[in-house]
Amino acid sequence: MKEHRIILIGASAGGRIAVETVLKNFTSDVDASFLVVVHTSFDMISSFSTYLNQKLQIPVLDSRHDLEIEKGKVYLAVPNQHMVVEDGRLKNTHGPRENLFRPSIDVLFRSAAVHYAHRCVGVLLSGRLNDGTVGLEAIKRCGGITVIQDPDTAEFAGMPLTAQKFVSIDHTVNLEDMGEYLNTIIKDALPETGKIPETIRREAEIAQNIKSQIRKENYLGKKVPLSCASCGGPLWKIKDTEIDRYRCHVGHSFSQEALLLAQNENLEETLWVCFRTLEEKKNLLRDMVEKFQNKGSKQIARSYEDKIREVEQHIQKLRQLMNIPD
Template sequence: MENRDIIAIGASAGGLTALTRLFGAMPKGWAPTVFVVLHITPNATSVLPQLLERIGWLPAFHPVDGEPIRPSHIHVAPPDHHLLVHRDRVLVRRGPRENRTRPAVDPLFRSAGVAFGSRVVGVVLSGTLDDGTSGLRAIRRCGGIGVVQDPDDAEWPGMPQSAIDNGEADHVLPLAHMPALLYRLAAEPAPSGPPVPLDVATEARIAEQEFTAVSEDTNAVGKPTTLSCPECGGGLSEIHDGPVLRFRCHVGHAYSPDSMEAAQAEAMETALWVALRTHEERVELFQRLGDYARERGQDLIAANWDSQKQEARKNAELLRAVLSKPDVRNTSSQKKR
């Protein structure tokens, strides 16, 4: 019988410190197969495998698309690519961003649950917002186990707290106690898991498809809404995922509640700045038109332009007042720090 020897780990802000502490305390001689997603800048040159390998626990590397899974290695998601598993192979895909990021934790967790079922232990470490919550639920629905860093022990508690609040944590503990737990879980035989839920398999497939249209898959897992995708403008479907309401568009962009809120807050702020710039340009335009009319003795026309200038100036001042408020982008990332 196989053991729980597949460890899938997700982290964001504060994640490098957490991974360093976790891997540095792992029992010597224990060599599970590990997959890691850490939110990183898309255009950065990643040295994360070198940093993790320097710790001295297991070899770490950025896999290439389609290569066989390497047992007893740490598979690290490269920048701007989702890290997925499919049967006995690794997929490295530039599929649609999920939760406004690529790589994202949820796609890795879903694919691991589909591929390995009850052998998977999903681990959520330090980070903001709520990436990993839905993926951890998928792992547990496939028979795996959810382990979450104690938010009080995390540099950024948002991701761990979200997993806990939504009931997806089988174990909550500080990093100092996590290696012993993971070692104990890995020594246990993996029980026979339930059939892979159809919606989990469908969403795992969406992440694999990169530039292929996925509207049929999206319709299969969600209900259409009148909301639009903050990234591409397409229609969003809502997905009832246990206690969480998530969203996915027809090309595959996916949003947790916190990431959807953050995306809309950012779009709103952008729209306000565009409106402010437009009103300031209108003030200048009406000033020029009024001056031109006065030079030609057209006082009534000039007065009309002056009135419109004053109205545009009032609107610009109102927009400045709104943009100056500290809560204009009061996102969940700010509330959950």
């Protein structure tokens, strides 16, 4: 049987309209399967497949565990689950987040690259940050084709721009022309098969194995003096790639940009906890001052008033640091 193409589409901010635009002219007789990840909030109820089925001619299905991948259909990742492929079937996993996301574009692209190699066409559309770049790199190294939306036509250009910087992109296409361009690729002869790098194969396994990966991380990279922004564990800097990125021993993965963003979010959360705790401490101290004043213990009350002034100084410094008005 002739092997059909596997079209992998990743998008984030501004990506839903982009996905609809790319798929609008495809029908169920197309000689390809479409696997799509659009970043969503983990607690979101997915209705995107319902919407797309009202707009598109090709059937759209939510990813389900052990669902067979058939040509002429679109498979859509669901919130809070990575979509991976194995032996021609979809697998939904609750594996560690990559670049702060689950589902992650990188996870799907890498998984498909390992299992479908030269049959893969990776397409990266509108989005912030840089999820998808590592996945496109994996597709390229496994013999597939890499495509990005022209950043000038993207509502948010971050993802295609980053991919353009770090990966040898085969095609850069305007959004309105993307569907027709993909149809041309689908009809072309498949490129030659290539060898799957062992590092990519091992990373693809991480999203499906939720357990300590220290031996695997030692193989994939070098331990560095940084902590995982998700679980606090040690990080390894991944080698064998042009893109600076990190993994912890349970599998959380970050680009440098995503790690910095996560650290900033953790720092802000910590500062708010400190601010709230100091305000609560000040209120407790005021109650204690009032209690000792009522009992006539003025010297003890004054000592607690001194502590209140110290706490107020700390609060004021935090207000300045966090730009909180008085």
